[in-house]
Amino acid sequence: MLPNEAGEVNNPLRDNIAWFLEAERQKRELPHQHMAELFKTSSGQGLAYRTYIRTMRKRNNVTLRTVEQMAQALEVSIATILVGGAKLKPWAHKLTEKSIRARLADIINSERERRKLLRYQMAELLGVSEITFTKLE
Structure with a gap:
């Protein structure tokens, strides 16, 4: 997948994540800086403001771990963020980073x-490096 002139790559999951974060930011009436601060962990570690902004602008992909961190901070399920505004079956809210990774690995391998x-x-077919594919696997 190659970026367009605006530096964006057609990536529906990333679009959903960006849509959800913006909807949540507007609902909470927060500026971007304060929204990004929600993703800080208790130890001060957390999602960098740069990562948050690049995600909002659809300029980078985020890891499943980052999506999990966002979901925990916003008190929603990982699936809620991944599907944007789409309706979810109740079981989807129970998906964890680990269960999603295991399911993706099964699908990719089969x-x-x-x-x-x-x-x-x-x-190559997935548009990722061999190292990234090995991690997915």
């Missing part, structure tokens, strides 16, 4: 085997 592709070929 699809790779079904297509009889090597790892580097599947990585």
Whole structure:
């Protein structure tokens, strides 16, 4: 996936995340800086303002761990953020980072085997590096 002239890559999940964060920010009537501060953990570690802004502008992808961190801070499920404003079945709210990763790995591996592709070929098909694919796997 290549970026367009605005530096954006067509990525529906990232669009959903950006949409949800903006809707939540407006609902809470917060400036961006204060919204980003919600994602700080108790130890002072947390989502960097730069990561938050780049996510809002659809200029980068975020990890599932980052989405989980956002969900915890906003007191919503990971699925709620990932689907944007779409309706969810009740079971989807129970998905954790670990369960989502396991399911993605199963889907990716079965699809790779079904297509009889090597790892580097599947990585290319997904538009990720081989290292990223190995992490997904």
